[in-house]
Amino acid sequence: MNGIGASTLYWAASVVFGLPLLLIGLTEWHQSLVRKNSHLARPVMLLRSYLVPLGALLVLLVQVAKMPAAFTSVRVLATVFGFVVLVLLLSGLNATVFEGAPQGSWRQRIPGIFLDVTRFLLIGVGLAVILSYVWGVRVGGLFTALGVTSVVIGLMLQNSVGQIVSGLFMLFEQPFRIGDWLDTPAARGQIVEANWRSVHIQTGRGLQITPNSVLATTSFTNLSRPPGGHHLVITTTFSEADPPDRVCALLDRVADALPQRRTDVAATSMPVGGAEYRVTVGLKSPADDSAAQATFLRWLWYASRREGLHLDGADDDISTTERIEQALRTVVAPALRLNQTDQQALRSHAKVVRYGEGEIVEQAGRVPAKMTFLIAGSVRLTAVAQDESVVVVGTLDDGSFLGVTALTRQPNLADAHAVVEVTALEIDRDHLVELVMHKPLLLQDLGRTIDERRAWVQQARVPA
Numbered sequence: 001m002n003g004i005g006a007s008t009l010y011w012a013a014s015v016v017f018g019l020p021l022l023l024i025g026l027t028e029w030h031q032s033l034v035r036k037n038s039h040l041a042r043p044v045m046l047l048r049s050y051l052v053p054l055g056a057l058l059v060l061l062v063q064v065a066k067m068p069a070a071f072t073s074v075r076v077l078a079t080v081f082g083f084v085v086l087v088l089l090l091s092g093l094n095a096t097v098f099e100g101a102p103q104g105s106w107r108q109r110i111p112g113i114f115l116d117v118t119r120f121l122l123i124g125v126g127l128a129v130i131l132s133y134v135w136g137v138r139v140g141g142l143f144t145a146l147g148v149t150s151v152v153i154g155l156m157l158q159n160s161v162g163q164i165v166s167g168l169f170m171l172f173e174q175p176f177r178i179g180d181w182l183d184t185p186a187a188r189g190q191i192v193e194a195n196w197r198s199v200h201i202q203t204g205r206g207l208q209i210t211p212n213s214v215l216a217t218t219s220f221t222n223l224s225r226p227p228g229g230h231h232l233v234i235t236t237t238f239s240e241a242d243p244p245d246r247v248c249a250l251l252d253r254v255a256d257a258l259p260q261r262r263t264d265v266a267a268t269s270m271p272v273g274g275a276e277y278r279v280t281v282g283l284k285s286p287a288d289d290s291a292a293q294a295t296f297l298r299w300l301w302y303a304s305r306r307e308g309l310h311l312d313g314a315d316d317d318i319s320t321t322e323r324i325e326q327a328l329r330t331v332v333a334p335a336l337r338l339n340q341t342d343q344q345a346l347r348s349h350a351k352v353v354r355y356g357e358g359e360i361v362e363q364a365g366r367v368p369a370k371m372t373f374l375i376a377g378s379v380r381l382t383a384v385a386q387d388e389s390v391v392v393v394g395t396l397d398d399g400s401f402l403g404v405t406a407l408t409r410q411p412n413l414a415d416a417h418a419v420v421e422v423t424a425l426e427i428d429r430d431h432l433v434e435l436v437m438h439k440p441l442l443l444q445d446l447g448r449t450i451d452e453r454r455a456w457v458q459q460a461r462v463p464a
Contacts, residue, residue, distance in 0.1 A: 011063035019056045023048060039095035046088050054081045078134045086126035090119055180224040181286035186210055190287065204290075223286040232281045232289050234296060239310035240275045247271070250307055251279045254299050257360055260288035275313075295358065302356040318423075319352040327352060327425040331373045335401055337442050342435055349431040355418040361402060362416040368403035370426045377422030381414040383457045391460045393453075395419065403429075404449055407436060413457045 026048035033041040058077050061067045067074050131137040176182060181190050182201060187210065189203035199215060201208040223230050238247050248269045255267030258281060265282030272278050283292055305316035328343040328350060338346070352375070355361050361379055362368060374396060381393035393414045396402065402416055406429040436442050 008064055008066070011059055015056050015059055015064070019052070022052055026052065040092075043088055043092040043095055046084065046091060050084045051081070051088055054084060075134050079130055082126065082130040082134065086123065089126075090122060093122075176222050176224075180222055181230075182220055183223055184210060184215065184220040185218060186214075230283050230286050232283050232292055233278060234281070234293055235272070235276055235278050236297075236300065237274075237276050237312055238304070239313045242275075242309045244271045244277075246307065247277055247309060250303055250309060251277060251300070254303050255279050255281045255296060257299070258292050258295055259358075260284060260292040260295070298356050299359050302354050302359060306353045306355075318354060321347070323352045324350050324425065327373065327375050331375055331399055331401075332425060332427070335373065335399075336432075336436065337439060338435070345435070346427055346431060350425055350427045353424055353426055355422040355424070357418055357420050359418050360415065361418055361422065361424075362412050362414075364413065364415045365411050367409055367411050368406040368429070370403055370428050371406055371432055372402040373425045373427070374398045374400050374402070375423040375425055377424075378419045379416045379422060380419050381416055381453075381456070383414045383460055385461045393456045393460045404446055404453075407433060407446060408450065410450075413454055 026044060030041060030044045030048060033044055054077065058074075058081055061074055061077065062069065069075070069078075176191055176194070176199075178191055178194060182188070182199075184201070187201045187203050187208035189201040189208065191199060192202045192207070193200035198209050198211045201210060236251070248271070251269035252267050255261065255269070258267075260283050261267065262282040262284055267279060267281045269277055269279040279296075281292060281296070283289065301311060304311040305318070308316075324347055325343070328338070328346060332338060332346070332350075333343055336342075355377075361372060364383065376398050378395055378397045379400075379402065380395050382390050383393050385391045396416075403412070405412060436446065
């Protein structure tokens with residue numbers, strides 16, 4: 001009796017003194033994990049709020065009150081305690097192994113279906129243990145029946161199960177992720193969802209649903225891997241009379257100006273025979289393919305005509321004598337104070353050109369070789385601010401001119417992009433210098449224009 005009394009007193013004292021201390025320690029630990037945004041905060045909360053109090057109550061009933069384990073109240077309490085232990089194990093496993101997995105590790109790459117299967121197995125084993133040890137149920141026969149049933153079902157559905165398993169292994173390997181671009185025999189587009197059964201690919205024609213088993217048995221291309229490794233290849237045709245070196249230089253220049261191009265990779269072009277040329281452009285993402293190709297072909301149309309090259313064998317007839325004379329009379333003469341003789345002297349040295357929307361007309365930091373007079377359209381001037389952002393300096397409309405620093409052989413102060421299609425008259429620097437050097441008032445006007453635009457740029461670069 002004394003031994004029994006001492007044992008009872010020992011268990012009672014353990015609960016009375018140990019439970020408060022343990023709860024205080026777990027509370028402090030939980031608060032610390034919450035402040036750190038740790039994934040372990042939830043398992044510790046389960047341990048403090050449910051498992052420890054239930055365990056203390058179970059000790060009081062069995063060890064202190066000496067209630068037999070066969071009592072229904074004890075079995076119910078033990079069952080609840082077992083369920084909480086099972087939930088704690090699942091929560092702790094998820095927090096320690098998967099939620100805190102480093103980016104790119106094998107734990108982070110495990111598909112969700114494998115986690116669900118693992119949880120299902122743990123729950124099944126936990127329930128079996130509870131039924132066996134708490135309620136005395138013989139679960140051996142149940143497992144045997146389940147095993148035989150699984151074999152029968154597996155033989156009946158071996159083809160379907162085989163496809164699912166192959167798809168699951170492909171997901172485990174993870175040759176792609178959400179947001180990657182795939183090029184498959186059935187579709188080409190961006191992955192918006194990947195589950196245990198299929199991959200959803202967003203294409204230009206809609207959402208393509210491709211079963212995992214199909215992807216697991218065919219070859220496909222992940223256009224997003226390695227990151228930054230995507231290239232767009234465009235084939236164009238010029239006249240056989242066009243010099244290949246000039247054509248390649250033009251293609252490279254137009255491709256390098258594309259806003260979708262990766263700045264760390266220069267565009268390359270080469271002749272492939274039959275007056276065809278292939279240009280390769282490194283893009284930031286496969287999502288930019290359509291926009292980059294459309295912009296490249298549009299800008300190339302304008303640039304080839306300015307260079308006197310023949311894209312698709314076509315000629316450009318916009319720079320006629322009538323248009324040049326009209327532009328000299330209506331735009332250039334008022335700006336440069338030209339008389340009739342001056343206009344006639346410049347007629348053979350002027351050229352009417354066009355720029356496409358968004359195309360670079362003048363580039364900052366480069367000394368222009370000509371002056372550009374806007375006949376139609378508008379140009380936006382931009383500069384790089386102190387914080388490396390691009391700021392708008394101003395807009396020039398028809399009747400204005402660019403490249404005024406060509407006369408002083410100074411670099412451009414700002415970039416100039418065509419807002420819409422621009423028609424302009426270009427005159428080489430050497431032919432203009434001969435005229436303006438004999439016009440002191442014109443030189444003063446051009447100097448004021450240079451100072452004024454320099455002030456625009458400086459004002460735009462200073463943050464507000």
